[in-house]
Amino acid sequence: MKLFNRTLSYYKYEWKFYTLGIFLSLLSAGTSIYAPMIGKQMIDYISEQVSNHQTIEFGWIMQKFGFFMLVILFSSLCGYASYLLLAYASNRVSKKLRDEAFNHMQKLPVSYFDDKPAGKISARIVNDVELLRTNFYMNFSNAVIIDILTVGSIYVALFIVTPKIGTALLLLFPFFAIWQWIYVKLATPINKKWRESVSDLNSHTAEIVQGVSIVQLYHQQDSMLEEFEETNQTWLNTRIKSIRLDGTLSWDFSALIKNLVMFGVLLFIGTQFVDGVLGFSIGTIYVIINYISRLFDPILELVRMMSTLQQALSGGRRVFELLDEPIEADSTEPLNFTEGHVVFDHVTFGYDPEKAVLKEINFSADKGETIGLVGHTGSGKSSIINLLFRFYDPQKGAVLIDGQPLVEKNRESIRSHMGIVLQEPYLFSGTIATNISMNDPKITDEMILDALEKVGGKDIIAKLPLGIHEPVVEKGQAFSSGERQLIAFARTLASDPKILILDEATSHIDTETEEIIQHAMEVVKEGRTTFIVAHRLSTIQNANQILVLDNGEIKEQGTHESLLALDRYYAEMYHLQAKGAAS
Ligand SMILES: Nc1ncnc2c1ncn2[C@@H]1O[C@H](COP(=O)(O)OP(=O)(O)OP(=O)(O)O)[C@@H](O)[C@H]1O
Numbered sequence: 001m002k003l004f005n006r007t008l009s010y011y012k013y014e015w016k017f018y019t020l021g022i023f024l025s026l027l028s029a030g031t032s033i034y035a036p037m038i039g040k041q042m043i044d045y046i047s048e049q050v051s052n053h054q055t056i057e058f059g060w061i062m063q064k065f066g067f068f069m070l071v072i073l074f075s076s077l078c079g080y081a082s083y084l085l086l087a088y089a090s091n092r093v094s095k096k097l098r099d100e101a102f103n104h105m106q107k108l109p110v111s112y113f114d115d116k117p118a119g120k121i122s123a124r125i126v127n128d129v130e131l132l133r134t135n136f137y138m139n140f141s142n143a144v145i146i147d148i149l150t151v152g153s154i155y156v157a158l159f160i161v162t163p164k165i166g167t168a169l170l171l172l173f174p175f176f177a178i179w180q181w182i183y184v185k186l187a188t189p190i191n192k193k194w195r196e197s198v199s200d201l202n203s204h205t206a207e208i209v210q211g212v213s214i215v216q217l218y219h220q221q222d223s224m225l226e227e228f229e230e231t232n233q234t235w236l237n238t239r240i241k242s243i244r245l246d247g248t249l250s251w252d253f254s255a256l257i258k259n260l261v262m263f264g265v266l267l268f269i270g271t272q273f274v275d276g277v278l279g280f281s282i283g284t285i286y287v288i289i290n291y292i293s294r295l296f297d298p299i300l301e302l303v304r305m306m307s308t309l310q311q312a313l314s315g316g317r318r319v320f321e322l323l324d325e326p327i328e329a330d331s332t333e334p335l336n337f338t339e340g341h342v343v344f345d346h347v348t349f350g351y352d353p354e355k356a357v358l359k360e361i362n363f364s365a366d367k368g369e370t371i372g373l374v375g376h377t378g379s380g381k382s383s384i385i386n387l388l389f390r391f392y393d394p395q396k397g398a399v400l401i402d403g404q405p406l407v408e409k410n411r412e413s414i415r416s417h418m419g420i421v422l423q424e425p426y427l428f429s430g431t432i433a434t435n436i437s438m439n440d441p442k443i444t445d446e447m448i449l450d451a452l453e454k455v456g457g458k459d460i461i462a463k464l465p466l467g468i469h470e471p472v473v474e475k476g477q478a479f480s481s482g483e484r485q486l487i488a489f490a491r492t493l494a495s496d497p498k499i500l501i502l503d504e505a506t507s508h509i510d511t512e513t514e515e516i517i518q519h520a521m522e523v524v525k526e527g528r529t530t531f532i533v534a535h536r537l538s539t540i541q542n543a544n545q546i547l548v549l550d551n552g553e554i555k556e557q558g559t560h561e562s563l564l565a566l567d568r569y570y571a572e573m574y575h576l577q578a579k580g581a582a583s
Pocket residue numbers: 114351352357375376377378379380381382383384
């Protein structure tokens with residue numbers, strides 16, 4: 001119930017449209033129920049005049065007919081306006097919920113994303129909100145209101161016309177309650193399986209799309225298709241089961257009940273003769289048949305609604321789970337950057353506090369210095385960077401920038417003076433210019449061109465018709481990895497950070513590109529405290545300090561020359577790489 005109320009509570013943002021929609025819906029239901037009463041007057045008048053051998057006044061008939069049409073038109077217009085208003089409110093409410101979920105997701109700590117596939121998180125924001133929109137806000141809350149109002153008005157009208165039949169038809173309610181109970185029991189497992197198969201299809205397709213080149217390279221198309229067809233077949237089977245259930249329990253069964261009720265009511269009417277005269281006028285019989293035939297569709301919709309609601313709420317639960325994820329507490333105090341002096345003071349850290357991946361890390365980096373981080377995979381290089389960005393806080397010790405402990409400072413202010421160039425730079429959809437300026441209005445086109453020129457990336461735009469305004473799509477797949485890196489270097493230079501992180505920026509590229517990147521690196525490093533996470537030791541030979549990490553500990557620390565002279569771990573790695581390069 002809590003979940004239901006919470007989902008419904010979002011209507012408060014659109015209460016005006018919603019209230020007006022309900023009012024118009026009530027008006028539409030009331031007038032559409034009133035229309036057959038006018039029909040009844042016309043039918044009874046004609047049959048009376050005919051049976052009394054009197055003339056029929058066509059003027060009166062036309063007047064009534066005109067009124068009848070007006071009422072129907074008014075009812076339709078109210079129904080149309082109410083549908084629009086309710087649909088408008090529902091869609092706006094869904095947008096609000098989706099905006100909220102997206103905004104919240106962006107504020108979540110990086111650790112939240114560690115063990116969750118991106119597809120699952122985006123499904124909560126896109127698919128589950130869509131499920132809420134269609135199944136709850138559109139189908140459930142709106143349709144239920146219209147259906148309840150319609151059914152209620154029909155019963156009220158039936159009671160006015162003939163209380164006996166109205167009372168007898170109340171017996172249908174316990175029957176419909178049982179019907180609904182059976183429907184939910186049968187539909188729930190089918191719907192659950194169906195939703196799972198859709199989710200499987202989604203993740204399966206996304207996986208193959210991402211790895212399509214590998215699939216083709218290893219000729220895996222047939223086996224992938226086989227797996228896909230299997231999941232798709234499960235989806236089809238659940239759909240067929242669902243259609244059969246709907247067909248049997250909803251439409252066929254409903255038609256049977258409707259006919260039985262109609263038969264019973266007419267049988268009852270047929271017994272109502274008093275002194276050879278039928279106790280119901282033909283007009284009244286018309287009204288009763290009209291009402292009964294209109295009673296079943298909304299009831300049927302209400303019967304099916306429970307299962308729709310269940311599906312909607314399962315989506316709602318997932319959206320609210322995301323919304324309830326706690327945002328990291330953050331300080332309002334900004335970090336006051338002066339020089340970019342970094343200190344790691346006896347830092348111990350683990351993603352799982354019980355399992356330290358960095359142990360007693362101690363070092364200090366002065367303004368403009370370059371620190372090289374080397375070590376085997378998993379030795380803790382990226383974890384040091386994660387602490388520097390304050391994506392995580394250490395369990396012991398402190399990370400300080402310009403003498404201020406990061407744990408006491410606002411995260412955004414820490415990151416605002418840092419730049420990073422990743423091995424696989426991330427380009428956003430937009431243009432080259434927006435990727436360099438990162439939509440900062442203070443960075444002009446001239447500054448963008450200047451940054452590109454300084455890092456040696458002017459050639460990239462020379463061949464593009466729109467220059468720096470050339471669109472970037474699909475994470476910049478149309479650019480080579482070297483070009484993407486130069487754009488990322490230009491971005492970093494334009495943002496003028498105090499601290500710079502170059503994450504394996506020179507691995508996996510050819511010698512010519514390496515030279516270009518090396519030049520870009522030298523330009524961007526100028527005057528900034530720089531951390532280079534390097535696999536190629538050639539990149540950090542000129543570093544002021546090299547930290548050799550092993551299993552989360554600093555094993556060796558010094559300059560290239562001093563570490564070579566030490567002739568231990570670093571020297572061994574260096575000679576191995578030099579040998580590899582020579583062969
Ligand atoms: N988000 C995370 N959650 C849990 N454990 C993690 C996470 N990121 C890294 N680790 C673990 O922490 C340890 C250090 O990883 P880290 O990424 O810092 O190493 P690295 O030296 O940068 O490795 P590589 O050169 O392969 O990038 C590893 O054992 C790794 O499995």
